[in-house]
Amino acid sequence: MNNPIKEYLEEISHYLGEKKDSEEILQEIEAHIHDKLQAEGIEPDEKNIARVLREYGKPREVAERYLEDSHIIRPSYRRFLFQYTWIIFFIHYGLKVISYISGISFSILPFDFSININSWSQLITHIPMTWIYDFGLVALVLYFITQEPGDKRLLWPNLGKFFSHTKIKKRKIWIGWFLLFIFIILFAVFLRQGSIVFYNPAELIKPDPMQRPDIYRVLSIIVLFILAVETITIFLQSRFSSIWITLGNNLLYLTAGLLLINMPADMIFTDSSLHGILNPMSWLLGIILLFIVYDIICNIKAILAKKAE
Amino acid sequence: MEVRNHGVEPEMNRGFLQILVLLVLEKSMYGYQMIKSFLDLGYPVEENTLYPLLRRLEKNGWIKSHWEIEKERPKKYYIITDDGKLARSSFLDIWKRQQKIIEFLIMEVEK
Numbered sequence: 544m545n546n547p548i549k550e551y552l553e554e555i556s557h558y559l560g561e562k563k564d565s566e567e568i569l570q571e572i573e574a575h576i577h578d579k580l581q582a583e584g585i586e587p588d589e590k591n592i593a594r595v596l597r598e599y600g601k602p603r604e605v606a607e608r609y610l611e612d613s614h615i616i617r618p619s620y621r622r623f624l625f626q627y628t629w630i631i632f633f634i635h636y637g638l639k640v641i642s643y644i645s646g647i648s649f650s651i652l653p654f655d656f657s658i659n660i661n662s663w664s665q666l667i668t669h670i671p672m673t674w675i676y677d678f679g680l681v682a683l684v685l686y687f688i689t690q691e692p693g694d695k696r697l698l699w700p701n702l703g704k705f706f707s708h709t710k711i712k713k714r715k716i717w718i719g720w721f722l723l724f725i726f727i728i729l730f731a732v733f734l735r736q737g738s739i740v741f742y743n744p745a746e747l748i749k750p751d752p753m754q755r756p757d758i759y760r761v762l763s764i765i766v767l768f769i770l771a772v773e774t775i776t777i778f779l780q781s782r783f784s785s786i787w788i789t790l791g792n793n794l795l796y797l798t799a800g801l802l803l804i805n806m807p808a809d810m811i812f813t814d815s816s817l818h819g820i821l822n823p824m825s826w827l828l829g830i831i832l833l834f835i836v837y838d839i840i841c842n843i844k845a846i847l848a849k850k851a852e
Numbered sequence: 853m854e855v856r857n858h859g860v861e862p863e864m865n866r867g868f869l870q871i872l873v874l875l876v877l878e879k880s881m882y883g884y885q886m887i888k889s890f891l892d893l894g895y896p897v898e899e900n901t902l903y904p905l906l907r908r909l910e911k912n913g914w915i916k917s918h919w920e921i922e923k924e925r926p927k928k929y930y931i932i933t934d935d936g937k938l939a940r941s942s943f944l945d946i947w948k949r950q951q952k953i954i955e956f957l958i959m960e961v962e963k
Contacts, residue, residue, distance in 0.1 A: 568903070571903050578884035609904050
């Protein structure tokens with residue numbers, strides 16, 4: 544006869560979890576159910592018990608009423624979850640980028656065994672992986688802080704200000720036309736000669752024997768790419784004036800930058816003793832990429848802020 | 853126009869129910885008795901709302917409880933404490949002030 548009540552209480556107990564006074568909570572509920580059955584003077588058969596239990600509420604909802612005050616992360620600490628995640632992500636991922644560029648393998652956080660990154664595609668896949676790792680780490684720390692008695696005053700660096708420089712760069716339309724003009728000329732040269740780089744004006748497209756001929760083509764494509772991206776951005780901005788366009792522009796440069804960093808040294812120099820020259824260039828490119836990432840975060844923040852309005 | 857009041861009533865009831873409980877617990881009562889007395893006053897209270905509230909009030913030291921065995925069944929009795937009486941008079945003051953403000957605003961609206 545008591546089985547449905549026991550089952551009901553067990554279900555509530557499941558949702559209450561490890562709550563320290565759960566035993567007494569269950570006793571209270573059980574006592575109430577019996578009081579009600581007794582007070583109503585009804586036969587405590589299966590049907591009536593089921594009705595009384597139904598009236599008391601669904602086990603999950605009943606348990607939640609008792610859990611309202613217990614938090615995994617206290618509401619006042621929740622805002623730190625994302626901010627701290629972003630800060631740690633920046634440092635963590637930044638180190639991965641540095642590790643990739645410099646070829647030095649290191650790890651600052653425990654259990655992060657995926658530090659050896661060998662290609663730019665791996666570097667991209669590490670963005671969500673690193674973020675989830677850092678999110679979990681911060682959540683765990685905030686959980687322990689929440690369980691501690693007393694108030695903890697956590698640092699709140701004003702990153703909102705740091706990441707709020709976003710302005711839609713509206714450049715004059717004539718610059719767009721000018722860039723388009725340059726692009727058309729250079730593109731025509733590229734189609735005709737296979738490169739726009741005139742190594743020696745006297746002898747057009749005569750490659751330096753120290754360098755691979757392909758590098759001229761690559762450099763030409765880079766210049767044409769920048770011209771094309773900037774021209775399209777200026778025209779689109781003049782028409783739509785949207786942060787999405789700036790973000791698209793950033794992402795194109797980020798992808799191109801990562802491709803460039805990934806370019807093998809022997810594709811540039813025939814002489815392997817010259818490969819060392821590329822290291823400072825990689826670092827410079829890495830710094831430029833960090834600025835682009837900074838711009839991307841500012842733009843994403845601006846888009847989210849606009850959506851929240 | 854449809855008024856979206858989902859969740860508003862329980863939220864408003866929580867404070868009111870707290871005052872009611874502190875008032876009826878002038879004499880010792882168990883949970884089901886309280887629910888019955890509220891129902892008799894024309895104020896139905898959900899069972900699963902009352903017990904967590906009683907637990908919170910007890911945690912604050914405003915009520916105290918003890919178990920008794922009646923007809924071989926355990927019953928948990930609650931009664932107000934001295935701190936609870938102080939809290940109750942503060943709540944009633946607040947409630948009276950709020951009532952005056954609402955009455956004044958209603959008069960302004962109806963002018």
